[in-house]
Amino acid sequence: MSAPNSDYDPVEVTPLRADEVERMRDAALEAIAAADSVEALKQVKIDHVGDRSPLALANREIGALPPQARKEVGQRVGQARGAVNKALAERTAQVEAVEFERRLAEEAVDVTVPVDMEPVGARHPLTTIQDHVADIFVAMGWEIAEGPEVEAEWLNFDALNLGPDHPARTMMDTFWVAPAEAAMVLRTHTSPVQARTMLTRQPPIYIACPGRVFRTDEPDATHAPVFHQVEGLAIDEGLSMAHLKGTLDHLATAIYGEGTTTRFRPSYFPFTEPSAEVDLLCYVCHNDPAQVADCPTCRGEGWVEWGGCGVVNPRVLIACGVDPERYSGFAFGMGLDRTITSRYDIADLRDLWDGDIRFTEPFGIGL
Template sequence: MSGPNSDYDPVEVTPLKAEEVDAMREAALAAIATAPDLDALKHARTEHAGDRSPLALANREIGALPPQARKEAGMRIGQARSAVNQALAARQEVLEAEHEERMLVEETVDVTLPWDRTPVGARHPLTTLSERIGDVFVGMGWEVAEGPVVEAEWLNFDALNLGPDHPARTMQDTFWMEPADNAIVLRTHTSPVQARTMLTREPPIYVVCPGRVFRTDEFDATHSPVFHQVEGLVIDEGITMAHLKGTLDHFAASMFGDGITTRFRPSYFPFTEPSAEVDLRCFVCRGQEPAVQSCRTCRGEGWIEWGGCGVVNPRVLVACGVDPDRYTGFAFGMGIDRTLMFRHGAEDMRDMFEGDVRFTTAFGSEI
């Protein structure tokens, strides 16, 4: 820094000349105005407003001026530095606003997009199919009835005309609760719900009963000790097998598509008389030649076994307090697990119960 002068010497204070100060200011304002982002503005601030900037160094030269010249030079430098600082503040505000707008665009998160940080859950297909079946019958004016899975022996067997010597009562078919003297079982079918309904309601009765049942079956591709059934019961005046056939045809079409019908084959069940096995028209080949000959689903039969049905046995009506001379009815039962396998081509029943999420998520979260 130059030493103090007693006289004004413009040669020694060239940075303080008006044209030099104006040039420094214009250079600073130009650098600030053209700064494209906050990082560039930060560099311009250091270069033109920092401690080593031209204006800062020129400010230090004021002390070298004679007293009568310091005021004018100080005002010139001060005005220039003030203009630079104002330009910096204005440019800072503009660039920060642009930065925030850019961040809103570039870093926007679409909360409606799928995400995989936590896997999306899914409802079990047996649950959704049970509810779909219930909806079919509710749409026909029926009701959905439920009952306990731990059931009294009388409701599970006796009320349904399964006598004391019936083989279904043995340990080979039934899970008995201890102690055995209590005569409590895990229900082997959902028919006890039908018995409970007849005992607690007056006809007419139109109910469908989906739920879990238990039998001492092996756990393999087509059997499980825990599986799901849906049973239907109608008790009213003038009910015939024709009503049963029409109901099951509508049920079949709702599950497997328009045009799918059923047929009856004579059979025997203790709680219905007459009784029939229900076959389902093959929903793959539809029993049509020549596709039926090579159909792997029905194995060339054109029909698939689906469940059982029949007219409610008068003994069951009497046991449940219904007048058999006034009322008749029909009942049917199908496996929900088998229906699911038919509808979706599942080949192994174990996939439904082993808890592998890959099986469940394939069906989504249908409600």
């Protein structure tokens, strides 16, 4: 059995020679000093401090030396590795401080600049005009009445003098609710609310009925299958077309401003007799002879179509349990969608329901 090699000379192991250890240390220190970023230092650490670095491999050779040589060589390699680790730590702190200062400069934020943390919301113009119209009627002493959007056929048609064979019934493009024997529809106007009120209350009655209605119209710039109306009903002793005219003039002034008046043109509606179409004095040119010919709003007419109205037909009063010999009344209705598009010169009705917040934001929280 052979004895340990006590004559092993560490000088003959190249990685452990003093000059070679110094060379590896100096190469590592030079690479550390040249590194100018955290990423570069990471690579230097792998190359000169990692498990496969020259100094780490030299350290492994120490175990093969005889005991009497290990101490001196171990101190030599350990001092070199310690110098490299110290230099790496110091250089890393320097580079990180420089990069931190650079980020502070590049990403600086002026915290004194005022900023809106949340965008200011806006109510939809349809909601706002509906509330505005309701406020006008409440200020007149009227009440706001509401009813279901899925309505009985009898209330939507028959109670309003639109019997099964009435020719005007075909004018209503109706959504019918299945099954057919249920005789239910999506209401084509808010007039059923008026019928419900007359059936459950005794005159005098003064109500306004804003709400959503449905007809099978193809959507385009001026039509929609879902739109909004406001209808009014007044039932009392001695009411006439004069009271109707005064009410609509006040409503027009409250919505469109001072100087706005209405005119009536003879028309036909099954639930009123006599009936009239309501026109507004053009709120742009005011039928001024000097401006009306070139007015894009009324197109030279001086008046803008607004809605329909009339004295409540006695047949409707009888169907709803009101004595036509004692009471009379008037009713009217106009589209709220059209009111908005005309008031704000909106060319396409579809802008109201497209959901683009850029359209609603200018309206703010009120009209």
